[in-house]
Amino acid sequence: MIELALVGIGTGNPDHLTRQAMRTLAAADLVMIPRKGDDKADLAELRRTICAELLDDTKTQLAEFDLPVRDAATPDYRRRVDDWHDAIAAVWARTIAAHPGARRVALLVWGDPALYDSTLRIAARLQPAPRISVVPGIxxxxxxxxxxxxxxxxxxxxFVVTTGRRLRDEGWPAGVDTVVVMLDAGGAFEALDAQGVEIWWGAYVGMAEQITIAGPLAEVGPRILAARAEARARHGWVMDIYLLRRRGG
Incomplete structure (x- = not known):
């Protein structure tokens, strides 16, 4: 049976890897590295850097694969996601099959495999089913x-962890004064009443390119949008996250 280890690597900073992650990668026969297109080539390069620092290249094989693109034409969101996950699982299966001697396979997962990440759901689609283990990440x-x-x-x-889509569509979650927002395509906080709200925003957190802005939402919101747009134009991609806190809510 194939052993598939899903290894959380934080935000790509090699210092974020735990000792468990290092041991798991060192024991792997094969490490799979996804490529997400030219505009996100930095993400693959960060994974390559981690492997170069930690792995014995005479023992561990690296296998890069192109991540399938989600079909935006399908109107049903869940159907789009399911089809996309099926396509990714098929690519993983072909990649593993191309290395028949590899019994211990590792996949480097951005952040942590358990939080707003579908790697575990995709791994569950593999047939024959591998033995799956998870190494948590920052x-x-x-x-x-x-x-x-x-x-x-x-x-x-x-506090509540939610997505930009839900914040924009549903407003401030009930029953909490602190909200962490992930997967925001940009500026979902503009849909909120900014009165009495503070924001702590960061892009590329933990990486060398890290940008942070904090303050009253009404004052710094425009600065955040401008900084985000500039960073996206410069790098070709942006990953950001923010915490909102309502005072006296």
Missing amino acids: TSIQALAAAHAIPLNEIGAP
Whole structure:
């Protein structure tokens, strides 16, 4: 049976890898590296850098593959995602099959495999089913809190992690004064009443390109949008995350 290890690598900073992640990669026969097109070539290069630092290239093979593109034409969102995951699983299967001697396979997963990531769902589609293990990684939420030196929650209070799509469509989640927003295509916070709201925003958190802005949402919101647009134009891609906190809510 193939053993498939899903290894959380944080935000691509080699210092974010745990000792467990290092041991797992060192024991792998094959490490798969996804490519997401020329505009996100930096992401593959970061994975290559991690492998170059940690692996014995005489023992461990690297296999790069092109990540399938999600079909935007299908109107049903869940159907689009399901079809996309099927296509990714098929690519993984072909990549593994092309290396018949590899019994221990590792896949480097951005952030942590358990948080807003579909790697585990895709792995479950593989046939024959491999033995799956997970190595947790530093999440972008942790990296954001560290970059701003802030706690995620107030004393004894809950917080919600949501997406930009849900924030824009549904507004501020009920019952909480702290919201962490991931997967925002850009500026979902503009849909909110900014009065009394503070924001801690970061792009490329934990990486050398890290950008952070914080302050009252009404004041710094335009600065964040401008910084995000400039960063995307410069790098060809942007990954950002932010925490919103409502005072006196």
